[in-house]
Amino acid sequence: MEKGRLWAIAALGLSLALMGCLQNVALDTKVPRMTKEELKSMLGRPDVVVVDVRLNEEWKKSEWKIKDAVREDPEKDIKTWADKYSKDKTLVFYCS
DSSP states (O other): OOHHHHHHHHHHHHHHHHHHHHHHHHHHSOOOOOOHHHHHHHTTOTTEEEEEOOOHHHHHHOSOOOTTOEEOOTTSOGGGTGGGSOTTSEEEEEOO
């Protein structure tokens, strides 16, 4: 096997390993999760904002959307839309 090909395979393996590690770090963060029943009990409250952050194509083709949820593009920089929401509101993000 030629050296360049060996290095490419090694780099790919290392990249995949690092991606796996980073994914585990993200999963270990303490982000509260809720059931659909818990969310249902919160809908309509003035202190709760439901934010739909599905990718654009997924959002467009979906026949199911939460009533009164706002849509924000997750591919945009969060700084472009995060300031729209008051810090005293509870933000609920969903993507599926």
